[in-house]
Amino acid sequence: MPFAERAYGSPALRGAKDMEYDAFSRVTRMLHLAPRECRSDATVVAVSRNNELWTLLATDLADPANGIEDQVKAGLISLAIFSLRHGQSVLSGKATTDALIDVNLAVMKGLRGEGAA
Secondary structure, eight states: OOHHHHHHSSOSSSOHHHHHHHHHHHHHHHHHHSOSSSOSHHHHHHHHHHHHHHHHHHHHHHSTTOOSOHHHHHHHHHHHHHHHHHHHHHHTTSSOSHHHHHHHHHHHHHHTTSSOO
16 A cells, blocks of 8 residues: 555545655654754654654555665665654754754655655
8 A cells, every 4th residue: 555545545636746745744844843852742743753754654665566666765765764763863862853854855845846855
């Protein structure tokens, strides 16, 4: 089952890329609105949601039935690994959310065809 369908149910009028974009947009907004450092519940929730999003995406990418080009798939899996590790660094007080926001914005641009993800 595609990532977007698992995240939002069966797509009716919207395409998978639109739903994926919306998922990244919501999580990125949460990260942007929360304090940059892990000093609030809002930051913990935002980073946790970001981790859930990237875990779900990586799981979908690892599925042999996923038809995304191997090079793109490998790049996105690398971003997932980075995002999950960096999220743990934020939660442990060793980093800020800035890199997570930047990665998500880059993926959003790629989903909109504005550049490579």
